[in-house]
Amino acid sequence: AQSVAQPEDQVNVAEGNPLTVKCTYSVSGNPYLFWYVQYPNRGLQFLLKYITGDNLVKGSYGFEAEFNKSQTSFHLKKPSALVSDSALYFCAVRDRYESSASKIIFGSGTRLSIRP
Amino acid sequence: EAGVTQFPSHSVIEKGQTVTLRCDPISGHDNLYWYRRVMGKEIKFLLHFVKESKQDESGMPNNRFLAERTGGTYSTLKVQPAELEDSGVYFCASSQWGTSSGDTQYFGPGTRLTVL
Numbered sequence: 001a002q003s004v005a006q007p008e009d010q011v012n013v014a015e016g017n018p019l020t021v022k023c024t025y026s027v028s029g030n031p032y033l034f035w036y037v038q039y040p041n042r043g044l045q046f047l048l049k050y051i052t053g054d055n056l057v058k059g060s061y062g063f064e065a066e067f068n069k070s071q072t073s074f075h076l077k078k079p080s081a082l083v084s085d086s087a088l089y090f091c092a093v094r095d096r097y098e099s100s101a102s103k104i105i106f107g108s109g110t111r112l113s114i115r116p
Numbered sequence: 117e118a119g120v121t122q123f124p125s126h127s128v129i130e131k132g133q134t135v136t137l138r139c140d141p142i143s144g145h146d147n148l149y150w151y152r153r154v155m156g157k158e159i160k161f162l163l164h165f166v167k168e169s170k171q172d173e174s175g176m177p178n179n180r181f182l183a184e185r186t187g188g189t190y191s192t193l194k195v196q197p198a199e200l201e202d203s204g205v206y207f208c209a210s211s212q213w214g215t216s217s218g219d220t221q222y223f224g225p226g227t228r229l230t231v232l
Contacts, residue, residue, distance in 0.1 A: 004158075036223070043120070043225035044159075044207060090159065102149065102172050103161035104221060 023091030141210030
């Protein structure tokens with residue numbers, strides 16, 4: 001069965017330090033991979049996606065994610081965290097080849113807390 | 117460009133009542149999706165419209181849920197009769213190209229449904 005795992009419910013980082021939010025997936029073949037962010041009282045905002053090509057994907061607000069096929073991971077990273085990055089982050093996948101590959105499968109979410 | 121909008125933002129109803137949620141996709145997006153997040157768990161796919169047709173409704177939990185998209189523009193999701201376990205946040209998303217090319221789904225702010 002297809003699944004996405006975000007092993008950490010919460011990640012705490014000091015402002016200015018690098019941050020990593022982990023994501024691993026279990027999907028056959030080469031899926032499309034996404035990160036979304038949900039700020040308090042807001043909807044899901046698209047951050048970045050991996051389709052093909054360069055394994056390092058750059059997205060909004062200085063975030064980037066690295067696709068690692070051998071480890072089936074797609075960790076989200078940022079070199080220097082801001083307090084405003086505090087939010088709920090969702091990793092997600094979509095099957096590339098399934099005929100009705102419309103659905104996105106989400107992880108359970110990781111709450112990122114950046115302390116000043 | 118306006119994003120995906122959803123109405124209402126919050127709804128509190130009693131068990132057995134009926135509730136109708138509305139979603140207006142981004143203009144020009146033929147693909148419209150419904151998801152929900154129940155009890156802080158994963159965000160789960162409900163169904164996918166292409167214009168006015170249901171492309172994939174494999175995620176609909178039971179026949180108490182009815183989704184429509186008459187005219188291929190906005191969509192409604194009706195829950196009748198509502199049960200306690202239906203409480204959660206219902207997200208709508210839209211995309212332009214559907215399943216091809218890792219198409220990005222853009223999400224609305226969600227409707228928080230509370231069934232008492």
